[in-house]
Amino acid sequence: MSRPDDLPPRELRPYLDELVRRTRAVCGPHLLSVLAVGSLALGDYRHGRSDVDVTVVVDPALPRPALPDLAAALAHPALTCPAAGLELVAYPADFAARPSGGAGYLLDLNTGPSLPGRTSYDPREAPAFWYVLDRSLAHQSGIPLFGRPVREVIAAPERSDVLAALRASVREHTDGEGHVADNRVLNGCRSVVYCRTGRWFAKRRAAEVIAASEESFRPLVTDALRSFERPREAALTLPGTAVRDFLAWVADRVDDAVGAEAGTDGGPAQ
Structure with missing residues (x-):
């Protein structure tokens, strides 16, 4: 797992290690990157208040049945989230690599002790603006927990x-x-x-x-x-x-x- 030693606060490190391990186990060779984004990437994570924001980029050939398996593997309390919640978005690499004003995700998972649960596989179910902003921030500051650097997998929206x-x-x-x-x-x-x-x-x-x-x-x-x-x-x-x-x-x-x-x-x- 590639990361600066000081990236996750100490209380998150075992959780993020396990999140990456489970994501690799489900996605196998189709997994390209797991990125810390949001407050973690900006150095502003507050334990007990902030969510853990993670972006996953996968090869478009990932079998679609893997997506519910990934959601089940990462959902709280199957994987106990020590933060307020986990907001994880998985994108296909061909979408994430080009600028877009769309949502474009394969999986949007919200889970955790203080976060209303949500699992979506259809980007038409959510307003696109959240994902545009998240990808813009990710392109600027996202930090790889596994795989390719952010600038190789996430394009900056216009x-x-x-x-x-x-x-x-x-x-x-x-x-x-x-x-x-x-x-x-x-x-x-x-x-x-x-x-x-x-x-x-x-x-x-x-x-x-x-x-x-x-x-x-x-x-x-x-x-x-x-x-x-x-x-x-x-x-x-x-x-x-x-x-x-x-x-x-x-x-x-x-x-x-x-x-x-x-x-x-x-x-x-x-």
């Missing part, structure tokens, strides 16, 4: 597709259903920082940037950071109106970036 995905993400977080309030705010911070820089920052670092530059939102962002230090079940209650106002501001910043991108491409800025 910036226009990422911005469209951010628009959809902000709408989802504005609705708020099923999302912890602090996570809605911190994801909003990360969206704005991406629009400004074209880079993915860890949630806490992005929040620090926004708190420093946007005085009117500093109290809300500071409270979101305090809440993020707690387990999900003990998250602070943030004022709903303030969260919605902040996300409306985030949506405007994303729209500004979309307009600037359209102008750069020679089209009319919206």
Whole structure:
């Protein structure tokens, strides 16, 4: 298993070792890569709060019956997840290697003690934006736990597709259903920082940037950071109106970036 010694926090190492072992056992020679993405890749994993995010890339010739076998092998509690949850997405290599604004997965598995269980084999069952954002972050920062380096297997989506995905993400977080309030705010911070820089920052670092530059939102962002230090079940209650106002501001910043991108491409800025 190839990884920097300091990649997973110590409490995750046995779990990730076993996850890779089981994935190799199910997929055999069709397995190309297992990648740590999300907060692990950005160095912002918080035990008891963060999910473990993993991307798997397989040869398209992988027999389809292997996918339910993989889901069963990795599902909590068959493989006890020590984090809040496991979010694992498996892609065929021919899809993952080209830029795309689609979902494109073979398997999307959510499982764990604090995560509603979900197993999907049909990318039409889920909004594409989550997967576009995940692949963009993976291309930038994903770390191999097994197999080929990330840049060999995951293409970066086009910036226009990422911005469209951010628009959809902000709408989802504005609705708020099923999302912890602090996570809605911190994801909003990360969206704005991406629009400004074209880079993915860890949630806490992005929040620090926004708190420093946007005085009117500093109290809300500071409270979101305090809440993020707690387990999900003990998250602070943030004022709903303030969260919605902040996300409306985030949506405007994303729209500004979309307009600037359209102008750069020679089209009319919206």
